[in-house]
Amino acid sequence: MKELGIGIIGTGFMGKAHAFAYRAALAAFPDIPVPRLEMIADVNEALAARAAHQYGFARATSDWRALVNDPRIDVVSITTPNTLHKEMALAAIAAGKHVHCEKPLSPTLADSAAMVAAAEKAGAVTQVGFNYIKNPLLKQARDMIAAGELGEITGFRGIHAEDYMHDPESPYTWRIDPVGGPGVIADLGSHIIGMARFLLGSIAQVSADVRTVVKSRPVARGAAERKEVLVDDVARILVDFGRGCGGTIEANWIATGRKMQLGFEISGDKGSLVFTQERLNELLFYRAGGDSRNNGYVKIEAGPQHPPYGEFCIAGGHQLGFNDLKTIEMGEFLRAIGRGEKATPDFREAYEIQKVVEAAIASSQRREWVKLA
Amino acid sequence: MKELGIGIIGTGFMGKAHAFAYRAALAAFPDIPVPRLEMIADVNEALAARAAHQYGFARATSDWRALVNDPRIDVVSITTPNTLHKEMALAAIAAGKHVHCEKPLSPTLADSAAMVAAAEKAGAVTQVGFNYIKNPLLKQARDMIAAGELGEITGFRGIHAEDYMHDPESPYTWRIDPVGGPGVIADLGSHIIGMARFLLGSIAQVSADVRTVVKSRPVARGAAERKEVLVDDVARILVDFGRGCGGTIEANWIATGRKMQLGFEISGDKGSLVFTQERLNELLFYRAGGDSRNNGYVKIEAGPQHPPYGEFCIAGGHQLGFNDLKTIEMGEFLRAIGRGEKATPDFREAYEIQKVVEAAIASSQRREWVKLA
């Protein structure tokens, strides 16, 4: 199997997560192209150099364009703030690279559309970092739904709530600068919307209440001066799936106490599934019928019977962590490149997710249901 | 303390629950008037007689009017199908009785308004069977919210989902006859709407998706002939509380696997509370701040520190059950009568809950937000 030269732009939270994943991907997946850890870029050259050393990449640069255009690089991971995604992705695609971009794809639907168009025209393999759906138990969930084990789906309740913005005194930061696009509905909402689509398919229409709860924040920790907040803190969405069932989706970054309440409950007329990322190695399954005296929710614990768990550990009960999900993601990306296939979720899927985000915002502003094209 | 003669109309699920509660109320609450178990009415005279014997009531009748007009009866419990509530309640009020009526109050808002008007004009003490809010831990929750322990409330997520109608082949019954009013939004939705109001106060506006999922049901178990279903199976509601925070409410009787998913998550900027009736003796509380190394959700277990738990058991950990909640309800009702005070939730509160139900249905039909007067 051929090698693929890897370049990562950004050395923050996600830059490190990508590095872990690229380092582990071949160890987990022998069938993928060998990732050659080639270069890391960060606007801060010292950070780039330190990261390259620590993560075992051959070279470092402060110039992301140098990385993007480097002939020894085949794959570019973009982990910078999303205001920068478009320019970097277009440059990488123009240079003939395959591109992984962290979510959300870009601040605006128009920019994202341009990214999709460029990637598809160039034939680049793309992927966007909706890592949570890489959980083996979510594949199991999707398989069960597709196989009809829940019967006809009758409802979806999805949520992604955390609390990193819950304190009204936590300062105004780049994260809530509207230049970066919407607030929580893009940051967390995109995850649960993507998960909903992964499991149940397209969303046909939405009616939403998207609101800013903390109206202003101090310009710095403890500062008296405050700045008006223009992005949303909570989004509550009524959804209508293309397949006919209804549901709700909530995105919330002021959900005090919640660190990773990303999950769902899916009901069908023959069964149901319940999941929360707070216990990512567990999936609850209820199957209607049978002996009511000993029926109930089954707690499925992740194990090698749920591929590709077994590539990380041959025994059940040991549990995967977040970085393992990221490794699965990168492994699938590299495999797709090796096979010349589409990776998932790709730029187009991220764009479809963003369309739901935009429709929800529009619905909230207009106080009416909005159909997705 | 004076005695109160008790009469119960109906001997089904709720009739029995009322009987248990009246039998236990004084044992739990020494400060209430003594309930004298006087009469039980059921259209089936044999059932009435059997119930009177079994529940320790002095007399039985097949004529509810006889009960309502009996001079030795001071308090009438109405546990019949809700199409009958209005006539019975008006007759009882006219006869000078205090009236407990099971929820929902009546099939239509107009009927409920008439019941409220009659009760208030007569000065009858009334109560409606929203039993779940009688849980000592819900009083604790309300106290904590009122005391500001969660800070400013920023969100509510409430649900009441069960699965007794999940099977499309379960037959058409009185429960889904539209003459009885709406479907799940009245049957279960009223509970969670009432709970939301109990905890956070009035709801100002709603946008809802109320739908019939199982379009037809067999006229009898296994029958080929089917009848069109006209009432709702699922209601999903965006809500805006009068206090300013937003939220969602779901009512669902086709939530396969769920037997009593009645609960909420309430977020404030300083803390949060999580509750489900599935574990009715537990309340989760998160308080922001403190030492992050050992902070997290606290599982509060019901005990005598949560009145009136201690009236049932002086030691924590022993747990209350559903019938105990019903006993608290009846105890409060009798105490209110004894003191000449209002009981809660009374007819008016039930009417307010029903207004939310009606607004949600209107919203769903008109596909727009609906304000509550």
Add this chain to the structure above:
Amino acid sequence: MKELGIGIIGTGFMGKAHAFAYRAALAAFPDIPVPRLEMIADVNEALAARAAHQYGFARATSDWRALVNDPRIDVVSITTPNTLHKEMALAAIAAGKHVHCEKPLSPTLADSAAMVAAAEKAGAVTQVGFNYIKNPLLKQARDMIAAGELGEITGFRGIHAEDYMHDPESPYTWRIDPVGGPGVIADLGSHIIGMARFLLGSIAQVSADVRTVVKSRPVARGAAERKEVLVDDVARILVDFGRGCGGTIEANWIATGRKMQLGFEISGDKGSLVFTQERLNELLFYRAGGDSRNNGYVKIEAGPQHPPYGEFCIAGGHQLGFNDLKTIEMGEFLRAIGRGEKATPDFREAYEIQKVVEAAIASSQRREWVKLA
């Protein structure tokens, strides 16, 4: 069905629990003799009178002998401290009554043996208050074990831990006066030993570590003077069941944080069961085999499919509480009397439980395994 005149001795924690139960028993169980609430005795006459009024008993007395000898009384409930059980039970039996006695039966095995002998000679129906095994889910557990659904049983892990004595500064009380018999091994240990026997049958031998952890306690809250504690705080027991499997049992009243950690895990070669009284309406069941992708522990929720739950509520999910278990206990007692059958657990079973307690204490003192005769 004939009536049975009921007398209760004692008006404390358990006296009240018995009163609740006798009041509710017929409402739950139409097939039992009608309990006529006849008399309550308490050494404090005012308390007795107040209790009789509150619990709906016809008469009160400060003289338990008057109660025991009253011709209108058929059934005597003894809920006093266990130093008094023997005298009261023997007197009641001598007077031809059926006797329910709270656990533990008496402070010493010899006294308990005398109680058993007297009861059996007189043909009295007896019962001892091991209420937790009256849980419908424990009947379900026992049925599943008996039916072989777990296969060959290979292990038992049982515990009853609470924390009411965890604070070394909580004062010396009657509860830890050795005149009342052993400490936690009798108070809580008897429950889990009884549960083990209920589920798996007799215990053949034990090796135990029974110890006093808090060596002295203040004579009163805040007092400087301390008194040496002579009874045990924790008992840890290796057990060997007569059926051949091994296990462990722990009794602990200094388990800080635990309010009702009474439970077990039972493994068989084909399945397992896990239960804790902390969630008394849930039973976990694992069945080996099947499709490993969706197998796991099933959370069985109590419902009418688990008799006699349905006598309390016809719908699942509503949950029983502690007082309901006590009602089941009393219902079974009265039914057994009506039918002239043995009730369970009777004096003899309590005596067998106490033999395990004594064997464990002996084992701990002699530092060796002790066989039960």
Add this chain to the structure above:
Amino acid sequence: MKELGIGIIGTGFMGKAHAFAYRAALAAFPDIPVPRLEMIADVNEALAARAAHQYGFARATSDWRALVNDPRIDVVSITTPNTLHKEMALAAIAAGKHVHCEKPLSPTLADSAAMVAAAEKAGAVTQVGFNYIKNPLLKQARDMIAAGELGEITGFRGIHAEDYMHDPESPYTWRIDPVGGPGVIADLGSHIIGMARFLLGSIAQVSADVRTVVKSRPVARGAAERKEVLVDDVARILVDFGRGCGGTIEANWIATGRKMQLGFEISGDKGSLVFTQERLNELLFYRAGGDSRNNGYVKIEAGPQHPPYGEFCIAGGHQLGFNDLKTIEMGEFLRAIGRGEKATPDFREAYEIQKVVEAAIASSQRREWVKLA
């Protein structure tokens, strides 16, 4: 920081886990020596070569002696069956290497003593693979205990139960060949004994019941011929810690349904901790006192406030998996080597754990308490 050449012997379950860990260690821990992935040995040369490629090691060999003696190798990881540990470890130590050895250290206490002696004489840094105690939440637990947050410790309940041997028809394998030493008490028991020592210190004496439950197993899947099993399936141990508190420990590999029930409950007079590896990112903490109305078990969720979680992910809620624990283990090992310090748990600690194992077996055979020297 200098480099360390790494060699791994064995390519099975643990060989792969070590490879993942060495690949990730520097990315997580910038302060450790750079691990240079040098060589992998497996008796099967093709497996060795494939592993070296997949895990990014420079060379492969079928001759473990070649690896052990290779001058470019500084650190040897031994992941072979434990019958081979001693010979390999002694050779590696003799060659001047630092040695990580998987648990249990060796089949016999005498062999382990020899390994300890050799390592200590040579000044080799050693570590043994008790990976679960590397969990950041267990460090938190230990810190809390050491800081007195639980007060005086009064009890320990520890268990490691799984079910990989629960089926009596699962065949006889190397795992239950007594040449490899004891059964579950060594395989799983060593983990929970090590965890007990990590948290509470030395164990002073034990009384145990160690038994073979499945007396024979088929020589192959489905074979009629069976072979007698000579190693233990379950060990139940009463323990007395050197600090004075008592407890129980269970090891069990026939605990049907359990995939990773490794955990404990520790009680102190001021608080308690509860942990299970089944939810390795959660730790329950109860602190006595405070307002009883809102006190209870706190669910601590792992986050960057629990070092070194933050080296894997800067945000809470994302969760570590098993391989991350292994990375922490290897990171600590390499750091200790770099600093010329002892790593933990080292050969001596593994030997101390094994002494407890042997004492328990002796106790069970002699049916008496056994003191540890």
